[in-house]
Amino acid sequence: xxxxxxxxxxxxxxxxxxxxxxxxxxxxxxxxxxxxxxxxxxxxxxxxxxxxxxxxxxxxxxxxxxxxxxxxxxxxxxxxxxxxxxxxxxxxxxxxxxxxxxxxxxxxxxxxxxxxxxxxxxxxxxxxxxxxxxxxxxxxxxxxxxxxxxxxxxxxxxxxxxxxxxxxxxxxxxxxxxxxxxxxxxxxxxxxxxxxxxxxxxxxxxxxxxxxxxxxxxxxxxxxxxxxxxxxxxxxxxxxxxxxxxxxxxxxxxxxxxxxxxxxxxxxxxxxxxxxxxxxxxxxxxxxxxxxxxxxxxxxxxxxxxxxxxxxxxxxxxxxxxxxxxxxxxxxxxxxxxxxxxxxxxxxxxxxxxxxxxxxxxxxxxxxxxxxxxxxxxxxxxxxxxxxxxxxxxxxxxxxxxxxxxxxxxxxxxxxxxxxxxxxxxxxxxxx
Numbered sequence: 153x154x155x156x157x158x159x160x161x162x163x164x165x166x167x168x169x170x171x172x173x174x175x176x177x178x179x180x181x182x183x184x185x186x187x188x189x190x191x192x193x194x195x196x197x198x199x200x201x202x203x204x205x206x207x208x209x210x211x212x213x214x215x216x217x218x219x220x221x222x223x224x225x226x227x228x229x230x231x232x233x234x235x236x237x238x239x240x241x242x243x244x245x246x247x248x249x250x251x252x253x254x255x256x257x258x259x260x261x262x263x264x265x266x267x268x269x270x271x272x273x274x275x276x277x278x279x280x281x282x283x284x285x286x287x288x289x290x291x292x293x294x295x296x297x298x299x300x301x302x303x304x305x306x307x308x309x310x311x312x313x314x315x316x317x318x319x320x321x322x323x324x325x326x327x328x329x330x331x332x333x334x335x336x337x338x339x340x341x342x343x344x345x346x347x348x349x350x351x352x353x354x355x356x357x358x359x360x361x362x363x364x365x366x367x368x369x370x371x372x373x374x375x376x377x378x379x380x381x382x383x384x385x386x387x388x389x390x391x392x393x394x395x396x397x398x399x400x401x402x403x404x405x406x407x408x409x410x411x412x413x414x415x416x417x418x419x420x421x422x423x424x425x426x427x428x429x430x431x432x433x434x435x436x437x438x439x440x441x442x443x444x445x446x447x448x449x450x451x452x453x454x455x456x457x458x459x460x461x462x463x464x465x466x467x468x469x470x471x472x473x474x475x476x477x478x479x480x481x482x483x484x485x486x487x488x489x490x491x492x493x494x495x496x497x498x499x500x501x502x503x504x505x506x507x508x509x510x511x512x513x514x515x516x517x518x519x520x521x522x523x524x525x526x527x528x529x530x531x532x533x534x535x536x537x538x539x540x541x542x543x544x545x546x547x548x549x550x551x552x553x554x555x556x557x558x559x560x561x562x563x564x565x566x567x568x569x570x571x572x573x574x575x576x577x578x579x580x581x582x583x584x
Contacts, residue, residue: 194312198555205540211549217365217516217572223429224483226472231432231465242460248452250278250436251463257470258421258436261477266409266419266438274441277448280458282395282422282435285447287313288454289391289418289437292446294319298356301347305556305565307365307393314359322350323558326367335521336511337369348382357389358382360407363396366556366570367519368512373405380410383417389443390417395425396515398484399491404514408439415440418447423466425516428487432462491516498573516572519553523567535566542569 187195199215206213234242249255255272263270270276279285286309290300294317302310304325314321324347326340358379363370371379383390392407408417418439424430437447469483476482495512502509506525512518526532532541535552542548553565 190315190318194315197308198551201536202539202543202549205543206549209543209547211543211547213549214571214573215549215551217574218430219428219516219574221428221574224427224469226483227427227429227465227469230468231461234464235461242464244460246278246457246460246463248277248457249273249448250276250458251460251467254278254434254436254463254467254470257467257474258438260474261470262419262438266406266414268414270438275444276436276438277444277451278458278463279420279435279437279451280455281424281430281433282393282420283309284433284451284455285418285420285422285435285437286310286391286393287316288447288450289420290314290317290319291454292448292450293356293389293391293443295356297354299350299352299354300356301350301358301388302558303342303347303358303360303364304558304561305364305366305553306359307361308556310359310361311558319356320354321558322355323561324350325557325561325564326369334511335508337364337367337513338372339510340367340369342375342378344378351382351386351388355386355388357391360390360392362392362394362407363400363404363514365396365515366517366551366553367510368515368517370400370402370404370513371407376405376407376410380407380413384412388416392417392419394419395422397421398426399488399516400514401488401492401495402513416443418443423462423469427466427469427483429462429466432459432466434458434462434466494573498571510568516574517570518573519568519570520550521567522569535569539569 202215205211252272255276255278258276258278259270259272279288290313294300294314296318297320299320299322300314302314302321302323304323311321324343327343328335328340330339360379362376379390382388390407390413394406397404397406406419408414408419418437420435420437422435423432424435437444473483479485495518498518499509499511502520506522506528508521508524510519510521522535522538526538529538529541532538535554539550539552542550550569550571553568553570554562556570557565
């Protein structure tokens with residue numbers, strides 16, 4: 153009898169011990185529904201912080217570079233004709249790399265611009281916008297712990313994409329070399345020593361945005377030659393987002409055209425900015441097969457292919473442009489003139505307000521230094537407070553430049569906000 157009691161107690165003690173271990177493991181284990189550790193913080197954004205103010209005050213939104221005019225009729229008709237055509241494949245899945253007609257048009261457009269013949273089968277892939285192209289480039293080329301050099305200020309989506317890919321962003325910041333007078337993109341220069349110091353055995357590549365959003369900087373050839381020299385010296389690849397490539401007011405050099413760079417550069421473009429059809433979600437990437445194949449794999453696994461009718465329409469738009477390329481009445485040239493007029497109108501609107509614009513050499517956005525005006529406003533000590541003051545008192549929404557920097561460098565952008573000038577008529581009426 154005593155032995156049975158002892159055995160029962162021993163079994164109970166062992167069961168209790170293991171139950172306690174399981175309970176402790178459950179308590180210490182992260183929640184099943186918690187964000188993965190490498191994604192923590194990515195669900196937070198400056199847009200989310202400002203959303204309540206937008207909903208309450210309904211400001212004119214100059215924070216996002218979304219055009220408010222109609223897309224060109226020729227591309228809209230081309231898509232309508234495609235989706236209503238008798239072609240049974242016009243509304244179905246396409247080849248993962250994109251329809252051949254579009255890839256041929258892209259290859260024909262860019263071959264002379266990079267100084268080599270692009271082969272549609274090997275050197276071009278069609279993606280769901282430039283955003284997906286950048287995402288697929290990172291996911292296709294990043295192993296856990298790989299480091300990517302990011303030039304700040306940087307477009308908001310880049311760092312989250314690196315982190316989703318389990319890569320590590322390393323930051324280098326442009327230096328503003330001029331404090332007074334007219335300032336443009338050339339006055340924001342690379343910190344060459346800082347940039348080169350970031351390279352090590354973990355470095356996978358460089359993220360380059362040219363023209364650079366949010367500044368509107370168009371890199372000079374000598375700046376691109378320096379970046380190219382680092383990429384070659386340290387055997388790094390370059391992901392070059394050129395979404396605003398056709399909205400430039402000074403010569404635009406493609407880094408892939410420099411000696412030794414086509415083989416290690418993925419260049420990305422988009423119909424959103426090229427033909428003003430952001431809703432089409434058609435982008436593209438071109439480069440040597442050795443660097444493009446990894447992107448193609450990630451693209452195919454993630455989305456498989458891009459919308460078929462839109463691809464047909466963008467192919468037609470390229471073909472139409474190629475027939476009249478560079479002519480004053482071509483779409484790209486006439487659209488550039490319109491954007492320049494909008495930019496100049498924004499500069500004029502800001503004159504005399506105490507907000508000093510940074511002249512954008514490319515893209516749809518510009519920076520403005522608000523500090524002189526802010527000094528006259530009670531309880532405004534930072535760019536975020538100034539943005540909120542603008543929403544409440546002027547009815548205009550911009551974005552604070554610190555949002556475009558990593559944690560250690562946010563202070564660099566504190567005197568600046570970003571405005572996009574797609575609704576320039578409304579902003580002029582409010583500022584004058």
